[in-house]
Amino acid sequence: MPAPIIKVDAITKSFGTFKVLDGLSMQVMPREKLALIGPSGSGKTTILRILMTLERIDGGHIQIDGEQLYHMERNGQLLPADERHLAKMRQKIGMVFQLFNLFPHKSVIDNVTLAPMLTKGVSRTAAEKRAMELLDMVGMADKARSMPAQLSGGQKQRVAIARALALQPRIMLFDEVTSALDPELVEEVLNVLWRLCSETDMTMLLVTHEMGFAHDFADRVLFFDRGKIVEEGKPDEIFRHPKQERTQSFLKKIIAAGHRV
Numbered sequence: 001m002p003a004p005i006i007k008v009d010a011i012t013k014s015f016g017t018f019k020v021l022d023g024l025s026m027q028v029m030p031r032e033k034l035a036l037i038g039p040s041g042s043g044k045t046t047i048l049r050i051l052m053t054l055e056r057i058d059g060g061h062i063q064i065d066g067e068q069l070y071h072m073e074r075n076g077q078l079l080p081a082d083e084r085h086l087a088k089m090r091q092k093i094g095m096v097f098q099l100f101n102l103f104p105h106k107s108v109i110d111n112v113t114l115a116p117m118l119t120k121g122v123s124r125t126a127a128e129k130r131a132m133e134l135l136d137m138v139g140m141a142d143k144a145r146s147m148p149a150q151l152s153g154g155q156k157q158r159v160a161i162a163r164a165l166a167l168q169p170r171i172m173l174f175d176e177v178t179s180a181l182d183p184e185l186v187e188e189v190l191n192v193l194w195r196l197c198s199e200t201d202m203t204m205l206l207v208t209h210e211m212g213f214a215h216d217f218a219d220r221v222l223f224f225d226r227g228k229i230v231e232e233g234k235p236d237e238i239f240r241h242p243k244q245e246r247t248q249s250f251l252k253k254i255i256a257a258g259h260r261v
Ligand SMILES: Nc1ncnc2c1ncn2[C@@H]1O[C@H](COP(=O)(O)OP(=O)(O)OP(=O)(O)O)[C@@H](O)[C@H]1O
Pocket: 015, 020, 038, 039, 040, 041, 042, 043, 044, 045, 046, 047, 224
């Protein structure tokens, strides 16, 4: 059996006196597609941000690909990770945010080429060639010279996905990537996620309120509540036969609001 690519062990995280993550543990296998669902404020975004090193942990351990994320092993001792270690680890992971976060003063293609050129020393020619392949994959090649302000939300999000892929991460994190989109633009972004899911061997973690998509996309669904994983299982188990009362009441509310699960 292969080793997990992500191993989260009893992590805690507070913002002020509010404990967002409360001894959270989880393991993710290489190539696994996970959907993280649960009520607002249950810590789903926070765990993705922690994996991306955008937030620090208060306690616990995380291993990515067999290596400690927030610690460095030196002579059998675990020391806090320095910036160089974090930067190296971060290259294994790409993240796409709810609000796209494109660089507004850079063209579409420059958004995609910037990180490989700056962090990996890739030449402009090679970075642009790869960027055009990625933009083609997300259906945005014809907008390569456009500026972000000229794009729709769905188009911006597809560029953000291409940008995250440019560093060739083994793990991709998607944080409610369709929540800020007008309903008619959701499908075009989900189609891109679907392609990545079926055509690549990346490990993918998706925080979403699109339960129908989560059902189709995920190998495994994790249900978060109050900083913990309360229930996990295959999509059919979680969506059709949830065992925990908290999962049942959450899904009931979602269905009552008219969403497909
Ligand atoms: N930087 C921060 N400073 C203070 N509080 C924060 C910070 N980031 C998150 N929180 C709080 O932590 C809690 C958990 O947030 P998180 O975004 O992880 O939840 P979530 O499950 O992703 O919810 P949602 O589905 O609404 O995005 C929320 O109550 C949020 O207000």
